Amino acid sequence: MSAITWTAAGSLAAWLWLLLCQGFFWRTDVRLPPRGDPDEWPSVCIVVPARDEAAVLPDSLPSLLAQDYPGRAEVFLIDDGSSDGTGELARELAKRHGGLPLTVGSPGAPPTGWTGKLWAVRHGIGLARARAPEYLLLTDADIAHAPDSLRELVAAARTDGFDLVSQMARLRVESLWERLIVPAFVYFFAQLYPFRRIAMRGSRTAAAAGGCVLLRADAAERAGIPDTIRQAVIDDVALARAVKDSGGHIWLGLADRVDSVRPYPRLHDLWRMVSRSAYAQLRHSPLLLVGTVLGLALVYLAPTAAFVAGLVTGSVAATVLGGLANLVMTATYVPMLRYYRQPLWLAPLLPVTALLYLLMTVDSAVQHYRGRGAAWKGRTYARPDAALDER
Template structure:
């Protein structure tokens, strides 16, 4: 009787997991598709002025591979670069000036904001300083891009054309992250896959008048590459309104959308991160530093997230093997079906990252790693070491002004 009850519980749990996957497949904004690239665009008759703001803290190791790509932008209008050296100890500012002298191209200004005051994250304090420097040039657009992001020569031109053609206040591209080490191959494509599952790209660009429900509330951006209209930044009070945000890219998009702006987010073809994450430890820190902030430091949300990850990602494989071990064809069949749907939705992301498709069935293991990273993020938070990054720790940040 006891074994029958256990088998029955496995069957029902596997059925719930399969139902969850069918819902995700069909009703979560087709998050698994990777064809969301820059929207149709036409070159404007007059190219608007753009100021590029690059917050940088201890980025000397990657700057040589990224900054020259910004300086070499083939942009028909007026553009210049403002790199904000956020208290670096590795000579980031001096290296930036050397690179500008060697490569030429767009004008470069290097500034330093000093230590951030209470209530500000270091990156957003640096962004504020950079926007302040750019304000004297009266730009129509701001390109906020991280110091580890390399751009193709026509990147700025394509971003501006897309923003003007689609009348978007924010055009953001999810930079293609590096996938060279074994751990990067296992973890990085899943990181973007999970992000798209949380923030389906198709919903983000919907106009308010098209959908008064969920689609209009979905807002996100990718911090590595955000083209932002300067007047939209003023209306949304960027970055002051999100000064304490650890997940600043999502916070920015939500602030702009709340102020009536339009946001577009998609995958990049020619915007790449050059930052290496060779070890699991490096990737673990990248995820865990902000995972609990994403959950608003709420223990109930943490418990729900852990339970949801277990149901959606871990139950299929457990049900398959448990069903095979106990001779329960329904449990094995339901588990196999859920696992198949899961792996199938992951295949497009693996193709985008040019990775072997045999990694798709390993997604439950990767999801288990993310589950542990999320729990570790909460543990570090309650130990007073939450959101630690490059020598700074933000113990009680508000991830986003409105998480609802």
Template sequence: MDAVVWTAVGSLTVWLWLLLGQGFFWRTDLRLPPRREPDDWPAVCVVVPARDEAGVLPASLPTLLAQDYPGRAEVFLVDDGSSDGTGELARDLARAHGGLPLTVDSPGEPPAGWTGKLWAVRHGIALARTREPVYLLLTDADIAHAPDSLRTLVAAAHTGGFDLVSQMARLRVESVWERLVVPAFVYFFAQLYPFRWIAVRGGRTAAAAGGCVLLRADTAERARIPDAVRHAVIDDVALARAVKRAGGHIWLGLAERVDSVRPYPRLRDLWRMVARSAFAQLRHNPLLLLGTVLGLALVYLVPPLALVTGLVVGSTGTAAAGGLAWLLMTATYLPMLRYYRQPRWLAPLLPVTAFLYLLMTVDSAVQHYRGRGAAWKGRTYARPGTVLDER
């Protein structure tokens, strides 16, 4: 029992450190920083990479076209080889809704060494640069924006002197599996990349949320975006790191009125979303995979197991350490559930969700070694430095 007790105490120690020493990652009060509107609104170009997005485009594209922006702005939707009529649907929506000018174009298939999305982004930025914008808004085709979204992003970047301002869009949470998995996805992301550390000048932590990234055009050129990250599967984090390496000042926080409209109704939909990039996050390193599995087990699985074991065998120390660790885990998850307007009773189930993420991570590695890793919308990407397999 000594080993069990010490394992439970180790888990509790980790949770005490996470509570106080990991940038208060569990707090969800970080919104767009204080801002004032500029006297002269800078020109902005919105770049939207889209591949087979006909199902979500009617709920997202009109919100971009309807932006209430006082300066010059236009939208470039880059059709990345869609087979469902995404490009033509975008033109139809622009004709029906009006608003900001829309250009729809396609770059063709990406060459070796490029992911499809970043090849589309490259093409969109090249088109946008002919308009000489001060800012680029990189946003995904499944993201719906409130009418003042662009306005507030530019005001925040202008006021704070940020080269990159990103908002973590509020993901859809409607199905049972979305309720169980989605808030935890954002919680785990914030734990890995504490938002308060990201904004620290000269700090090492860098991340962005790819669904909503406002980027200074001159900073993008200086950081060689997107060429510098052309092979990245987790492109938003790679982009933020490139900007920070180039001396850029970045900010990331939670959104209030920027929402993803993409549904993930079944577990397999969410599984695919996580597993496609989990092993890439670990740099395809088996040792990092092993460390991650052991870490997830220690942090999330040991507390409830220790509590039950301690109660069964009558070990007060084991039960107390496990119970306190589980209590801290639950308490730190509650703010994220409130942000997603979910019931509090889901908080104690975080170990169940963490176990699912553990299995998704292992499956990501298995699929990688089977040659099916990082698969998305008909394309499978090899690790950087190898030949890109287009399917």
């Protein structure tokens, strides 16, 4: 067998393993579990960290203020040093739309060793503690919620005894680049963190989606949230890990009516979104970076390369094995495209998208070593051990 055939065989084996042994990550039917209304609705404080979000706030904040929730609930928007009038706009929107009570706070600049978002979350949780809520809803400033979103989240948490219930908001998919990259972003995330395994007690898999996290207040205190994860750039995964490690029962699934209103119209916008945290996901390890690049090449690029090479060289084995690997890869991507209501002709383009993600990951490492890694809205965060050295 030629090297091309062996590569195609390895790629097909990898895809068969992913298809059957990686928690059925490709299925999109993990939604809020069956739930019933509790006898008494617990109090909830909604914490919204926001930095320079004036462009999206009119489409998101009113949806929180308009929550149809039978219990006591209020919103704490924490203005993280915005320069575009985010805090003032939030107060204006509250006056205009009414609904749940709104408190706007400002924690000041984050100290060394804290990311800005988690410093804002810490301030918001501190303000919320005065109300002694049973639950905290941590949601981003670009997330719009259906009127019954909070009710459904709380009902699911109470029915099944979850300490954390998180929904991955449906991201905006309108521009050409969004159509090409966004569904794949969620597909890759689910491949890394299969949703079914997250809810399993005893499983080591833990993840959440930072745009929508309902968290029991006592579970947050038990896990030391957010202080124990204060340096985390990928804070949602770190939060879920801390809660699960402290004995909490967590759940993550796809959302039906929780949507991101933030646009990513250009490739540059999406590139920055992915590359700012990709190398942090690899724990800033050159070895993990090399392994990831090789893995992406074997799993996503090799099937097409082997199929084409087989046709050119007349290798039936390479053509068949590469074609089968491509078929499995394409089939596993179709459910995510359906979830995002996208045309199925995008499925065969997954290798192109994977190549873009490979390049984004490499660029993330390059920017890190240039001192510009994990840069977001005017801030650049050091590697955790470097931040500790500075203190």
